[in-house]
Amino acid sequence: xxxxxxxxxxxxVFLGVVAAAAAGLLAGVQGLTAERIEANKKAAISLAxxxxxxxxxxxxxxxxxxxxxxxxxxxxxxxxxxxGQIVGYAGKVDNTDDGFSGTVSLIxxxxxxxxxxxxxxxGMTNSAVIVxxxxxxxxxxxxxxxxxxxxxxxxxxxxxxxxxxxVGNKYLDWYAGKKAGEERWAIVKDGEKVNGKTxxxxxxxxxxxxVYAVSKTAVEHLDELSKGAE
Amino acid sequence: MSLAxxxxxxxxxxxxxxxxxxxxxxTLGVTSSATNGLGMGVATLFVLMCSNMVISLMRNIxxxxxxxxxxxxxxxxxxxxxxxxxxxxxxxxxxxxxxxFIPLIVVNCIVLGRAEAFASKNGIVKSLADxxxxxxxxxxxxxxxxxxxxxxxxxxxxxxxxxxxxTTDFMLPTSAAGAFIILGLFLAAKNAQAIRKAKREGKAxxxxxxxxxxxxxxxxxx
Numbered sequence: 001x002x003x004x005x006x007x008x009x010x011x012x013v014f015l016g017v018v019a020a021a022a023a024g025l026l027a028g029v030q031g032l033t034a035e036r037i038e039a040n041k042k043a044a045i046s047l048a049x050x051x052x053x054x055x056x057x058x059x060x061x062x063x064x065x066x067x068x069x070x071x072x073x074x075x076x077x078x079x080x081x082x083x084g085q086i087v088g089y090a091g092k093v094d095n096t097d098d099g100f101s102g103t104v105s106l107i108x109x110x111x112x113x114x115x116x117x118x119x120x121x122x123g124m125t126n127s128a129v130i131v132x133x134x135x136x137x138x139x140x141x142x143x144x145x146x147x148x149x150x151x152x153x154x155x156x157x158x159x160x161x162x163x164x165x166x167v168g169n170k171y172l173d174w175y176a177g178k179k180a181g182e183e184r185w186a187i188v189k190d191g192e193k194v195n196g197k198t199x200x201x202x203x204x205x206x207x208x209x210x211v212y213a214v215s216k217t218a219v220e221h222l223d224e225l226s227k228g229a230e
Numbered sequence: 231m232s233l234a235x236x237x238x239x240x241x242x243x244x245x246x247x248x249x250x251x252x253x254x255x256x257t258l259g260v261t262s263s264a265t266n267g268l269g270m271g272v273a274t275l276f277v278l279m280c281s282n283m284v285i286s287l288m289r290n291i292x293x294x295x296x297x298x299x300x301x302x303x304x305x306x307x308x309x310x311x312x313x314x315x316x317x318x319x320x321x322x323x324x325x326x327x328x329x330x331f332i333p334l335i336v337v338n339c340i341v342l343g344r345a346e347a348f349a350s351k352n353g354i355v356k357s358l359a360d361x362x363x364x365x366x367x368x369x370x371x372x373x374x375x376x377x378x379x380x381x382x383x384x385x386x387x388x389x390x391x392x393x394x395x396x397t398t399d400f401m402l403p404t405s406a407a408g409a410f411i412i413l414g415l416f417l418a419a420k421n422a423q424a425i426r427k428a429k430r431e432g433k434a435x436x437x438x439x440x441x442x443x444x445x446x447x448x449x450x451x452x
Contacts (some may be wrong), residue, residue, distance in 0.1 A: 037317045152347045
């Protein structure tokens with residue numbers, strides 16, 4: 001130690017130079033990717049929107065209303081029109097804080113009266129509910145949130161065709177046609193359809209609360225919504 | 231050691247997960263499916279090679295006193311680049327599954343460990359071989375672990391159902407406890423194999439630990 005004195009300013013300058021070079025490199029990469037990242041985010045939203053909305057001919061992305069719901073979350077509504085008439089709304093709520101291991105974001109397609117839309121696809125009636133982001137337990141919580149086609153090894157070699165449209169999910173499809181009233185929805189079993197899974201109550205409730213919030217907010221603000229964008 | 235040996239030691243003999251037991255956080259955290267394990271492995275492989283390369287190039291000019299902060303800056307830079315590239319070009323489902331873990335590569339001990347133990351003392355070609363080998367070893371271990379957990383839980387591999395009639399409610403393998411149990415079985419198997427091999431050669435098995443060859447702390451004040 002004594003033989004060599006530590007030159008602290010020199011060390012500081014060295015570290016500064018390294019950090020500046022790193023910052024420069026990052027700025028370059030960010031410049032290259034920022035546009036694409038933004039486009040990816042937009043594409044994910046518009047893809048989900050196309051799946052939950054009926055046929056429309058306007059640009060819902062540009063016709064939006066945002067309201068706060070009773071739980072304090074911001075719900076954004078995208079208005080879909082055909083020949084000028086409102087055919088439905090897509091309600092988007094991001095990062096509700098009820099999930100089991102993180103937040104839940106979803107998009108719900110609504111009919112013009114604020115009830116959750118039904119979509120007929122592949123001979124089944126699905127609800128227009130898509131969970132766009134979640135970090136639930138794989139296989140347990142995700143079973144409630146994901147619309148994923150299960151491929152089997154025989155499909156892979158047998159060359160079965162991809163079926164377009166929404167994939168059924170009995171937990172999400174429970175919400176088809178439901179309209180939020182005064183009372184909150186609970187986790188219930190309704191004939192063949194249930195909206196909750198044993199062992200994943202927290203995730204089930206988180207999704208239920210979020211869908212309810214979207215529908216409820218739409219019902220409460222139906223007048224403003226029907227007037228169009230702010 | 232020859233270049234081929236530097237490369238191959240990371241894959242089996244000194245596998246970072248199964249032998250050196252480095253990087254346990256991502257190992258246990260992301261391996262709920264084979265796809266997640268592969269994504270995490272490849273992202274770490276990329277960061278490891280880049281950081282090994284740069285740190286090897288800088289090894290003679292970095293002052294000893296501040297080498298760790300410098301390494302962390304280098305590693306963090308590459309991790310952020312991987313994060314942005316994956317957001318832009320990787321499938322959205324993969325990024326959503328790994329998003330939380332990508333920033334954690336910064337503190338993954340494999341990356342800093344190889345920088346400190348290997349790249350700071352060896353030339354660029356050897357360091358690249360070491361990074362590639364260690365990264366591949368990490369990836370293989372993660373895919374094996376993720377594949378086993380995924381298969382036991384749902385009969386699927388890479389999200390493709392292998393056995394149609396399989397229970398969907400066997401949740402232990404995908405839970406954190408299951409990760410520990412299955413990793414323990416993997417480690418036991420790897421150790422048994424290494425001990426048998428050493429016995430056959432008539433030697434006692436000594437695990438390749440962090441010995442004086444790979445530690446710089448005593449040199450710090452010189």
